[in-house]
Structure formats: structure tokens, C-alpha cells
Amino acid sequence: MKKTKLIALIMVISIMMVGAGYAAWSEQIFVDTTIKTGNFNMEITKATVRTGERQDDNLSHEWHHFDWTKGNSKNDVTINQDGNSVEVELRNLYPGGVVQFDMTTTNNGTIPAKLKSVNVQYLDGNKSLLNSLKAKTTWKVDINGDGKIEPMGKFGNGHVDGKWHPVQSALSVLVDDLNNYNIVIEPKGSLSLGLDDEDGCIQFKLDENAKNALQDQTVKFKLTFNWEQWTTDPNSNPYTNYGGDGDIQ
Amino acid sequence: MEQRKTKFIPTRASYKNCILVIMLTMSIYILENSPAASLIGGTLFTYVIKPLLWFGVAVFIWQMPHIKPTAKLRHKKFIYLWAFIFGVAYVLINLLAGLLGGIGKSPYSHSLLGIIKNLIYVVPLLTGGEFVRSYLVNSITKKENYFVFIMIALLMTFTSFSINKYLGLSNIEGTVQFAAEYFAPEFSHNLFATYLVYLGGPSVSIIYLGIIQGFHWLSPILPNLKWINTALIGILCPIFFLMTFNSVYSGIALKKKQKEDDDILSWIVTSIVSIAMIWFAVGVFPIYPSVIVTGSMEPEIKPGDVILVEKITGIEDINNLKVNDVIQFQRDGIFISHRIIDILNTEENGLQFKTKGDNNQSPDTEPVKSQDIRGTIKYKVSKIGWLTMLIKSDKEISIDL
Structure with missing residues (x-):
């Protein structure tokens, strides 16, 4: 004893x-x-309308072909000066109508970053329209900035769950999905919301069951992407805490 | 016809066989770490050859004459039950720690094929290892010989890590972390497992380690703790289990008095409290104490007061700092606690903080850089730091200004 x-x-x-x-x-x-805090810099470098032909939802409507960059559309998206938020303005949506736009965020800093959350904030217009909107996202990543998109097989198919959710929920699902794959964007790396050879998108759809009163309405809202520093502390990596050589399934 | 008497000769310990078993264990370890394993192919070696080797070792030891473990047959059920309880307790403590400190997704596969592959890998390794342990400990000693226990635990611990792991330890920080996070907890488990096989044979330690390994390989979630917490739980739990079981078994087998149980409980509590106090003092927790030695923040904070500083742990904390917050920062090796009077944000220098002691005539000459900030002052305990001030002379004091 x-x-x-x-x-x-x-x-x-x-x-x-x-x-x-x-x-x-x-x-x-x-x-x-x-x-290195001064060099933490995740920036939305691209936010434009998608002009591609991909129409999973069998919706061949005018909303699909607006060009947000040329300003000839009724819809609009602006990257805010803070670099991590965009303001989206949607007009004249009809029930079932879909708008989709590209969005790429690049790590212009020197330390790796991880998407912590995305917030949706109502700004102006018909709030009921925002509440009736559904969204879904797809994503792909170039983790280290070598110009090569990481193989989808490795990081999932990028479809997230393929379902329509209320806007805030859809973006939370996106964050969860990225975190499930432990996606950390290294300096010069980028995250695009999209599939295959497309740049990526967030799709917004006005619920098919929405009342006609929501047609010809306008809503403006802000999407803020909150990134957090991925520390260099090895203990932060959940894959290093279990010993072994990492070759065991 | 004369009836032939059968004479049973008790099995004697064979040191030759012990050496043979140690050599076998070391041979598998060396083979595993040799280029031969790579030549054979990682998957083939890991999932076929290595399990077969360990299974072979278990069978080999099983058929050898071996000495019975120490505990009497009537106590076996009792020992099995306690091994089970300790195994489950360890898993529960880990889960609880995970709830408090963070839970991560298991990196191991949980498909049916993945689970089968992992079991093929783990089960023979565990079984073979425990047969080796049991054979060695029960052959070498009949008494509760802790020197033997420790040596066997060291052998089993050493061979559970690849040689590359040892060769990769290049600096003191990495070595201490490896020792604390992996080696010492493994040693603690091995020491307890050695005691278990000493009492009840390999099946007892297989129950204890099997529950722990089963949780580790099969649970979809695992605690994702800071390495210091992994070390704390991994080292202390098996050691406390050993003490408790030692006392409980002595009680039932040797009819020792119950007094020891209370003694152990108070010992465990004292140990944990002592560790918590030391860790608090050295700054392991998110809040740490610091002694104020000058009057620059009077009247709010006086010399001899102890402040509790909440660590700054990320960029968000830095961004949340505002004017009037009292921060502790480092300058030329000295910790200073002063109030923020202005926040500067320039392209050239980034975020910086202008500070001033409440009792000082003028602001501090240089603004504080983000990376020099240690934390924000949250609480103050009056006058309990006077002893520190007495011990240290003015020249030595570098605690807080």
C-alpha cells in the first residue's frame, strides 16, 4: 500500500x-x-450572378440569367468594405423562382482560417419575403492556394445536404459541413461556394407555397461570414489526439 | 494390481521461458519497426501479419506450463467485476472531461468493414500482450513486487510506441508533451493492468483494457482535450484505480481494516486539490493570479493586492478590448497592469493600445502591441499578496507594476 x-x-x-x-x-x-493577428485577412473576392446553365430545379426562368456585375439586373449584390460581408438585394421574385450567385472568399492573410459562422441580417424591404426565402449552398476549396481544387472525393461532394432550408439554416448547414470535413483555408487558399467546374453558388428560392403578395417585392439583407483563426496549437487538431501513426482506419 | 499414484508437480517458474517471451515481444516490435514491414506492405502487415503474430504468441503462451495468478479462485468474480467497473469508470471520466473540455469526431472508420478491420488489429494485439504480461509477472514474482510490476509496465509501454515516435522527439517541449500525453498515461494503464494480471491473470486486464480500447476505437465521438488534461486523466485515473483496488482487494482477501479506504479517498482528494492549486498558480487555467507590487493603479488596486487575470486566448478577445479595460501586458520581461485609454489602429502597426496607470501623471510612453497583452483584469483580492512582496526584494520583483 x-x-x-x-x-x-x-x-x-x-x-x-x-x-x-x-x-x-x-x-x-x-x-x-x-x-500574426495583423495578417488575419479573409476576404470575399468575388460575388457575382451565375450565368451558367445548370438548373437542377428545372426552373428555366429569368432569375437564372441576371448578371449582377453589369448592373442590368433587378437584383444586386455588393461586397462590403469589411471584406467579409455582402449585401444582397432581391426584387420581383415569384414563388418557385431561383436566384443564384457565385461567391469566393480568399485567405489574403498569413494564417490559416476556419469558417465559424454565417449570419443573416435583414436590412430593408419586405421582411416576410426574407422569411419565405429558401436557400441551399454548394462548396469547393483550394486549401493551400496552389490553384488546384481539392478532390471532391476527399472533401465530400460539396453538395452539403442538397435540401432547401430557410436562409439562416442553410448557411448553418454549410458551416457544419465545412467543419465536419475540417476545412481550414491556408494562406492564399480559397473557398468557393459551388460544384464541379462551376465557381459556386448560394441559391435563393422563393418558396413555391409563398403567397402571391410576395411577388414584385424587394428585400435587402446582409450575409456576414465570420472566420476564425485556426491556431497552430497542435492540440487544436482533433486528429492528433489519439496517438497512432494515422494509418489505421 | 497395484494402483499407480499420480503425482502432481507444481509448475515452476522458468526464467528461460520468460526470456523467450520477452525476446518474442521484442522481435515483433523490431519487425514492426523494420524496413521489412514496409516491404511487406503496410496494410498486409498491420491487418494480417501482425495480428497473426500476436495471436500466435497468445496460443504459444497458453499451451506453455504457467503459474497461476495470485488471487484465489473464489475471488475471481470479484476481481472481474472491479476490472469492469474501473474500465467503465475510465470511459465515463473521459466522456465527462470531453463534455467540459470539448468533444471531437473520431478519426477512425465506423463502417462495418472499418470496425472489423480495427477489431482484427486490436483484439489479437490486446490478447497477445496481456498473455505476455501475465506470463511474465506471474513467473517472475509471487509477491506484490512493485519493482517487477514497474519493469514489466515499462517494457509494455515502450513497445506500444513506434521507434519513429521516439526518434522524432527533437526538443524538450515535444519530449515533455509526448511523455505527459502518451507515455506516462500508457505506463499508468500498464502498471494497473500488470497488477490486475498479477491477481487474476490475462482475462482481468483484457476486461479493463478492452473496455477502454473498445471505447477508443468504436465510439463515434471522443474527448478532444488539451494535452495537459489528457495527461492528467490518463496518469491519475489508473494510479488511483490501482490504489483503490489494492485497498479493496486487501480488505476482502487479507481482511484488512476499512480504515485504509478512507485514507485513500482523502489521499486522492488531497492530490487533486494540490494539483489544482499549483496549476492555478502557474497559469494553466483560463484565469490566473498575479501580485501587484506598485501603486500605479491606486486607489483601485493597491500594492499587495492579488489580481485575477483572464487570459486573452484569441483575436476576438483582442478585438473586444475597449477603453477603460484594465489589461495586463508584458514589457521587457515585466508584467504591467494598466488601463486602456485609447485604441490605435494603423495600417503600419496594426491594432495597438494606449495605456495609463490610474495613479500616474502621464500615459505610458509606448502603446501596447496586441501580442504583448496577456489578459484582462477581472477580479481583485485585497492584501493577500503581501507575503510574495516580503519574500522578493524590490529589484527582483517583476510580477506586476
């Missing part, structure tokens, strides 16, 4: 000492990362 106590005592003292080392080193890690 005394021997087990002695062993336990040695272990307890060791743990106390390791705690001191942990405190010192974790602080060092923090200092290392905060030095």
Missing part, C-alpha cells in the same frame, strides 16, 4: 511540474499566433 502511494505521489508531482511547462508553452504559442 505504501508503495502504491509512493508511485502515486511521484506521478502527482510530475503532473504538477508538467503543468508549469504547459502554462509557459501555451503562452508562447499564444504569443506566436497573436503576432
Whole structure:
């Protein structure tokens, strides 16, 4: 019994000492990362209408072909100065009508980043229209900025769940899906919301069951993409905590 | 006809066989870490050859004459039950820690094929390993010899990590982290498992380790803790299990008095409280104490007061700082706690904070850079830091200004 106590005592003292080392080193890690805070820069570099022909929902309607960049559409999207939010203005949607636009966010900083959340904020117009909107997203990534899109087989098919959700829910599903695949955008890397060879999109659809009163209405809302620093602390990586050489399934 | 008497000769410990078993274990380890394993192919070796080798070892030891474990047959059920309880307790403690400290998705496959492959990998390794352990400990000692237990636990721990893992340890920080997060917890489990096989044979430690391994490989979620917490749980739990079981078994087998149980409980509580206190003092937790030694923040904070500083842990915390917050920052090796009076954000220098002590005539000369900030002052406890001030002379003090 005394021997087990002695062993336990040695272990307890060791743990106390390791705690001191942990405190010192974790602080060092923090200092290392905060030095780089000035270079944390995730930027929406592209937000345009999609003019492609892909029409999964069998909806060949005018909303599909607006060009947001040339300003000749009734709809509009603007990248805000903060670089991480866009303002979307939708006009004249009809029940079942779909609008889709490309969006690419690039890591122009020097530290890896992870999408933490996307917020939807109503700004102006008919709020009921926003509440009746459904959305779905698709995504693809170039993690390290080498110009190559990561193989879909590796990071999922990018369809998220393929279902229409209320706008905020659709974007939460997107965040969850990216986090499930542990997507961390390295410097110069980028995240596009899209599939295959397309740049990507968020699709908005006015619910088929929406009342006709919502036709010819306008709504303006803001989408804010909140990115967080992916720390260099190895303990933050859930794949490193389980030992082994990583070759076991 | 004269009836022939059957004479049973008790099995004697064979040191030659012990050496043979150790050599077998080491051979598998060396083979696993040799280029031969790569030549054979990772998958073939991992899922076919290695399990077969360990299964072979288990069968080989099974058919060898071996010495019975120490515990009496009538106590076996009791020992199995406790091994099961300790295994489940370890899993529950880990899950609880995961709920508090974070849970991650298991990196292991949970498809039917994946589970089968993992079981093919784990089960023979566990079984073979525990047969080796049981054979060695029960052959080498009949008494509760902790030197033998420790040596066997060390052997089993050493061979559970690849040589590359040891060779890859290049700096002190990495070595300490490896020792604390992986090696020491593995050693603790092995020490407890060695005690279990000493009492009840390989089946007892297979129950204990099997539950832990089963959780690790099959659970879709696993606790994703900071390495210091992984170390704490991994090291202390098996050691406390060992102490508790040692006491409980002594109670039932040797009829020792119940007094020891209370003794162990108070010992465990004292240990945990001591660790918590030391860790708090050295700054493991999100809030840490710091002693104020000058009057620059008077009247709010006086010399001798202890402040509790909440660590800044990310960019968001920095961005949330506002004018009038009291921050602790580092300058030339000294920790200073002053109030933010202005926030500067220039393209050249990024985010910086202009600070001033409440009792000072003028602001601090240089603005504080983001990376120099350690935390924000949340609470103050008056006058309990005077002892620190007495111990340290003015020249030595670098705690807080």
C-alpha cells in the first residue's frame, strides 16, 4: 500500500511540474499566433450572378440569367468594405423562382482560417419575403492556394445536404459541413461556394407555397461570414489526439 | 494390481521461458519497426501479419506450463467485476472531461468493414500482450513486487510506441508533451493492468483494457482535450484505480481494516486539490493570479493586492478590448497592469493600445502591441499578496507594476 502511494505521489508531482511547462508553452504559442493577428485577412473576392446553365430545379426562368456585375439586373449584390460581408438585394421574385450567385472568399492573410459562422441580417424591404426565402449552398476549396481544387472525393461532394432550408439554416448547414470535413483555408487558399467546374453558388428560392403578395417585392439583407483563426496549437487538431501513426482506419 | 499414484508437480517458474517471451515481444516490435514491414506492405502487415503474430504468441503462451495468478479462485468474480467497473469508470471520466473540455469526431472508420478491420488489429494485439504480461509477472514474482510490476509496465509501454515516435522527439517541449500525453498515461494503464494480471491473470486486464480500447476505437465521438488534461486523466485515473483496488482487494482477501479506504479517498482528494492549486498558480487555467507590487493603479488596486487575470486566448478577445479595460501586458520581461485609454489602429502597426496607470501623471510612453497583452483584469483580492512582496526584494520583483 505504501508503495502504491509512493508511485502515486511521484506521478502527482510530475503532473504538477508538467503543468508549469504547459502554462509557459501555451503562452508562447499564444504569443506566436497573436503576432500574426495583423495578417488575419479573409476576404470575399468575388460575388457575382451565375450565368451558367445548370438548373437542377428545372426552373428555366429569368432569375437564372441576371448578371449582377453589369448592373442590368433587378437584383444586386455588393461586397462590403469589411471584406467579409455582402449585401444582397432581391426584387420581383415569384414563388418557385431561383436566384443564384457565385461567391469566393480568399485567405489574403498569413494564417490559416476556419469558417465559424454565417449570419443573416435583414436590412430593408419586405421582411416576410426574407422569411419565405429558401436557400441551399454548394462548396469547393483550394486549401493551400496552389490553384488546384481539392478532390471532391476527399472533401465530400460539396453538395452539403442538397435540401432547401430557410436562409439562416442553410448557411448553418454549410458551416457544419465545412467543419465536419475540417476545412481550414491556408494562406492564399480559397473557398468557393459551388460544384464541379462551376465557381459556386448560394441559391435563393422563393418558396413555391409563398403567397402571391410576395411577388414584385424587394428585400435587402446582409450575409456576414465570420472566420476564425485556426491556431497552430497542435492540440487544436482533433486528429492528433489519439496517438497512432494515422494509418489505421 | 497395484494402483499407480499420480503425482502432481507444481509448475515452476522458468526464467528461460520468460526470456523467450520477452525476446518474442521484442522481435515483433523490431519487425514492426523494420524496413521489412514496409516491404511487406503496410496494410498486409498491420491487418494480417501482425495480428497473426500476436495471436500466435497468445496460443504459444497458453499451451506453455504457467503459474497461476495470485488471487484465489473464489475471488475471481470479484476481481472481474472491479476490472469492469474501473474500465467503465475510465470511459465515463473521459466522456465527462470531453463534455467540459470539448468533444471531437473520431478519426477512425465506423463502417462495418472499418470496425472489423480495427477489431482484427486490436483484439489479437490486446490478447497477445496481456498473455505476455501475465506470463511474465506471474513467473517472475509471487509477491506484490512493485519493482517487477514497474519493469514489466515499462517494457509494455515502450513497445506500444513506434521507434519513429521516439526518434522524432527533437526538443524538450515535444519530449515533455509526448511523455505527459502518451507515455506516462500508457505506463499508468500498464502498471494497473500488470497488477490486475498479477491477481487474476490475462482475462482481468483484457476486461479493463478492452473496455477502454473498445471505447477508443468504436465510439463515434471522443474527448478532444488539451494535452495537459489528457495527461492528467490518463496518469491519475489508473494510479488511483490501482490504489483503490489494492485497498479493496486487501480488505476482502487479507481482511484488512476499512480504515485504509478512507485514507485513500482523502489521499486522492488531497492530490487533486494540490494539483489544482499549483496549476492555478502557474497559469494553466483560463484565469490566473498575479501580485501587484506598485501603486500605479491606486486607489483601485493597491500594492499587495492579488489580481485575477483572464487570459486573452484569441483575436476576438483582442478585438473586444475597449477603453477603460484594465489589461495586463508584458514589457521587457515585466508584467504591467494598466488601463486602456485609447485604441490605435494603423495600417503600419496594426491594432495597438494606449495605456495609463490610474495613479500616474502621464500615459505610458509606448502603446501596447496586441501580442504583448496577456489578459484582462477581472477580479481583485485585497492584501493577500503581501507575503510574495516580503519574500522578493524590490529589484527582483517583476510580477506586476
